[in-house]
Amino acid sequence: MTSLFVRACERGEVERTPVWFMRQAGRYQPEYRRVRERLRLLDICERPDVCTEVTLLPVRQLQVDAAILFSDITVPLRAVGIGLDIVENVGPVVAEPLRSASDLERLRTLVPEEDEPYVAAAVRQIVAELGDVPLIGFAGGPFTLASYLVEGGPSRSYRRLKGLMWQDPQLFRALMERLADMTLRHLVAQAEAGAAALQIFDSWIGCLSPADYRRHVLPVMQGLFRRLEALHVPRIYFGVETAGLLEAMAESGADVIGVDWRVEIRTAADRIGPELAIQGNLDPALLLAPEDEIAQAAKAIVGAMGGRRGHIFNLGHGVLPETPPDALRRLVEIVRQESLHA
């Protein structure tokens, strides 16, 4: 029987709204923090045993309706030899940023079984232990990967990345296509190993105007989602600050659009249209609020989506490190109860 989560992605009939959380395995968990005392984030991704443990923990603790592979968007970049580090409280930092046509050669073709066998190994192990709970595969979006490669790290204005995009659109496109190919191979490996759905984290696309998104990013995403179609698993496409991009993202070929909290969810659902499912959209900071505030906001989201097929409850971005685990547990219960009766 198809899982509740996958049925919601496919806009099928569901008995209630499925729920999971981006970064449901993370620093808010004491158990995760203990693992991190001995291992770096990327080490966890490269060790199937630990990756499995970390991926499964929140599923057991929170009773969410889906697991997501514990990973980082930079995993396939490291796997082809790009020198980078995840710096605490900063983010991914690339030792030698890519800025010229010759730099492009450093992005060689990803061969998952050779370059990152630990990814499929982790997926197989997790799927075997999960039982009926579906696993979501994990990858970064080409534009977001490009932002780290070109800027050299996190950025507020993305001026180098946008500079490349406008000054040398052909080189920018070549970079995007290479990253799309990498993302494709990375996700195919996960689906073939048993992932029941795939999410592309394209967090920073919201820094683009709709015109630039349509011209420089959308065609690449359309090609990527088209090639992923053959896997016959739902494809989720997520970014933040996308309230002005939703109509364009809806043309990407994804099955589910993930939205942040900066747009009302019913408005967002109307903008993407009835043919697509939607995932979101509670403000992650709200989990630091009193219980009744969280409950009220969760009920508003479930209520707004009542009668609309294809809603997966989630936060609008990853769980914040300061989040009390109990707040997430209670949120799962609220969504279950409210959506049963909606």
Next chain:
Amino acid sequence: MTSLFVRACERGEVERTPVWFMRQAGRYQPEYRRVRERLRLLDICERPDVCTEVTLLPVRQLQVDAAILFSDITVPLRAVGIGLDIVENVGPVVAEPLRSASDLERLRTLVPEEDEPYVAAAVRQIVAELGDVPLIGFAGGPFTLASYLVEGGPSRSYRRLKGLMWQDPQLFRALMERLADMTLRHLVAQAEAGAAALQIFDSWIGCLSPADYRRHVLPVMQGLFRRLEALHVPRIYFGVETAGLLEAMAESGADVIGVDWRVEIRTAADRIGPELAIQGNLDPALLLAPEDEIAQAAKAIVGAMGGRRGHIFNLGHGVLPETPPDALRRLVEIVRQESLHA
């Protein structure tokens, strides 16, 4: 005769689209950088002569249709004795953040003529020298001011500010009302000294969900804009990442809504409705692009707004320090030419 800029704010007939730029006086200008070698940013705001010089320079250089008072949103906070500094490459840093009811007492009532006489003095001097070009008064929005006061500086998640908002909505509202009163007095002083329009920079409201914005911020803004109405000058309300908030912002009572580049301008204009003017929305990073890219994007904005009354051309946020002054000069020409024939 009413200026072109004010007529556009009032959705009157115009012969072409007026244009000015947020942060048109700033680090991209060699002349400004020379002033900053001897004076700190806040020192400039406190010296009417220098403030006048800095405010007028881009008007002469770029031939824009409006000047904006060179200022910083923290000016009135400093004027009532809040200890803060503008730290280079960081932003405003507050020595002792406000987090309790007793902290609120530190925000005493602003008396512009005593606490910041240099503000009205600068406005008078600038207006005298500007001739027919209108001057826009400058203030921060209460929510954005509160973000610095509560967080202690810039933030990505605004978790402390939001925490206060959800945990103690009454204290949050009291803080917002005090800041709204400060903003009101700060703007009244500027209008009485001759400012022809007023802009409220509420840059960070886009971190809120529409529901939180409506509940915790909109009522305060409605009160503020209502009280500003008696001044009979156009009131502009600007924030970034507001594509999901536009319908709510349109209910604030402002005459003009300023939007960033993350939403298509005609879409944004439709969302705020025909009763309001709109200002924006070229991506500031685009000024680092080749000339034909800038021209194409500017023409697209002017073209999209053709036949819609009430458009003021601007960037979607402040001019970036790396911007070549010539790019801004050419952009003004393009907007003039294109909108004459639109």
